[in-house]
Amino acid sequence: MSSVPRTPAARPKYYDLNLLNLPMPGLVSIFHRVTGVVLFLFAIPLVLFLLQSTLISESKFDFWRNIINLPVVKIVLLGFVWAYMHHFFAGIRYLLLDVHVATAKEPAQLSAKIVLVLGVVATILIGVRIW
Amino acid sequence: MVKKLDRTPVGAHYGWQDWLAQRITAVIMALFSLVIFACLIVCGSVNYEDWKSLFHSQVFRIGALLFLLSVFYHAWIGIRDVLMDYIKPAGIRLGLQVLVLVYLVTCTIWSVSILWGN
Numbered sequence: 001m002s003s004v005p006r007t008p009a010a011r012p013k014y015y016d017l018n019l020l021n022l023p024m025p026g027l028v029s030i031f032h033r034v035t036g037v038v039l040f041l042f043a044i045p046l047v048l049f050l051l052q053s054t055l056i057s058e059s060k061f062d063f064w065r066n067i068i069n070l071p072v073v074k075i076v077l078l079g080f081v082w083a084y085m086h087h088f089f090a091g092i093r094y095l096l097l098d099v100h101v102a103t104a105k106e107p108a109q110l111s112a113k114i115v116l117v118l119g120v121v122a123t124i125l126i127g128v129r130i131w
Numbered sequence: 132m133v134k135k136l137d138r139t140p141v142g143a144h145y146g147w148q149d150w151l152a153q154r155i156t157a158v159i160m161a162l163f164s165l166v167i168f169a170c171l172i173v174c175g176s177v178n179y180e181d182w183k184s185l186f187h188s189q190v191f192r193i194g195a196l197l198f199l200l201s202v203f204y205h206a207w208i209g210i211r212d213v214l215m216d217y218i219k220p221a222g223i224r225l226g227l228q229v230l231v232l233v234y235l236v237t238c239t240i241w242s243v244s245i246l247w248g249n
Contacts, residue, residue: 037213040206048241054179055186055249061179088164091157098154129172 024112032090035083043080078127086119153208156201163198192246199242203235
């Protein structure tokens with residue numbers, strides 16, 4: 001029986017909460033989580049609502065189409081598009097990591113960079129398409 | 132009398148099912164997304180008649196429902212993980228998890244009614 005007193009040492013805790021100091025894979029990871037929550041909370045009900053509203057009648061369809069065509073609404077929707085795109089590409093990166101693709105440090109950093117860029121590029125392409 | 136457990140009550144054996152489900156639903160969603168993106172790029176603007184007839188196709192309805200069910204199940208696993216990470220009091224966490232489940236089941240019923248109600 002050990003009788004050495006084990007006093008919990010008051011270790012200093014230091015969390016670097018500045019997102020800008022995260023390495024690329026960390027940034028992709030936290031964005032994956034945040035975009036997931038945003039899509040869950042807002043995009044799911046929004047998409048279901050729009051599906052329902054646009055399928056009711058032609059006048060409702062045109063009404064909602066006009067609303068979606070407002071520049072402000074388009075910008076908000078593009079925010080959701082970015083969230084979806086980032087979640088999509090980051091998810092594919094995780095699937096690749098699962099099958100041991102790019103698990104070393106440098107390839108993982110490169111793939112994280114690619115994910116961040118692809119998310120933005122895809123959003124811009126869709127933005128150009130709908131404008 | 133002590134009943135013998137027919138399952139392993141401890142150990143890291145349960146997580147893999149959710150882990151796998153998260154990936155299977157992800158692949159289903161990714162494939163459906165690619166089809167939708169391809170359609171958007173090819174079709175361009177859609178009028179009401181096209182929109183309506185698309186949702187009258189049984190194949191599309193079933194594909195869309197498969198996609199939405201994947202979304203909801205994927206969201207359940209993801210949000211549950213987030214709640215487990217940040218909400219420590221068991222009562223509040225359970226309450227929030229029940230809310231999330233009720234919401235997602237409601238979304239499931241809503242989806243069916245949208246897809247087959249029109």
